[in-house]
Amino acid sequence: MFAGDQNGLRGDPRLKEISEAIRVVPHFPKPGIMFQDITTLLLDHKAFKDTVDIFVDRYRDMGISVVAGVEARGFMFGPSIALAIGAKFVPLRKPRKLPGEVISEAYVLEYGTDCLEMHVGAVQLGERALVIDDLVATGGTLSAAIRLLERVGAQVVECACVVGLRDVKVQHGLNGKPLYILVEPRGQINCPAPSVNGVETCRHDDLILGANFGSPVNTTSKSD
């Protein structure tokens, strides 16, 4: 669900400021992708604070004991939310970054797979968890994050992202878990984002720019 769809935040001027603070970088990391660059949001103290505050207001009374942030941009939002709601923060990382014993969850890219890891013992059975990342595209990474947490017996309450598409398939495809998004991406060509059977092709959506651009962009690059 989108923050602005809800009664409390409908028309909230903070959402517009947050959206406008995000820079769109065309053709990164590949041609056809309109990259939603949140680093400009981090340069705007008020908009960055508002972003965190909106998440904190939503999650503060949900009994959440762990915030899991997806490397690396999830690290920029997750810890502040965790600190404000009194939860622990757990980084979900690319392979071989975490020093202790880990569990791993593979997820499929268009060509090949990637992998997300979590420290064994970081999250306990029965904990209520929030997953946070800057952006959701096809949801492959978030799904892997959910699976990691569920494998150790945690209950994923929600996934939260700053940016995401109104993609019905993703909303239903996150293992049945609700998805909460602050703003939609800007600078998009008005067509559905292709994802091949839910397979994550890239951390940002591939766009088909129509006949002028030739065949759909197939990318294996992971932008994190």
Next chain:
Amino acid sequence: MSAYRDKDPRIHGIQSRIRVVPNFPKSAGIMFQDITTLLLDPKAFKDTVDLFVERYRGKNISVVAGIEARGFIFGPAIALEIGAKFVPLRKPKKLPGKVISEEYELEYGRDCLEMHLGAVEPGDRALVVDDLIATGGTLCAAMKLLERVGADVVECACVIELPDLKGREQLNGKPLYVLVESH
């Protein structure tokens, strides 16, 4: 300067939550200082951020630069509390816009840190944050990036220092503030 030496009562809790993992990432005696266990203790994590915020609040710091990736865990929280912007300093090819790059030496080979052009402006007063300082090579590269665009690096701040590696001496005279030391 270190809070460790100042014996702030919160330091003991912070230090005790840091896990040492032997032989990571390579064997032969490397003792890895793992801050992820600190993040699992909300009070100790909050104390960590508070110690930095108390030091830098009211010092007119306009930018906190965090070094990928563990600097991203501490830096934004500090920036938000002290009213500064946050700038991520990243490995190559991660930042989407125009960047400047600074190379630095590793034990074998070189690595590179990048910053977005336009993120930091001349006259910005900057704090550099990372989880740990070892040899100081990465922090040094971070400072150079900031100074190249005309910022004034006020201090470097790390949770942990490995004093035996003398990273403090690599910082071209810039002050370093740490919470705990590990020998």
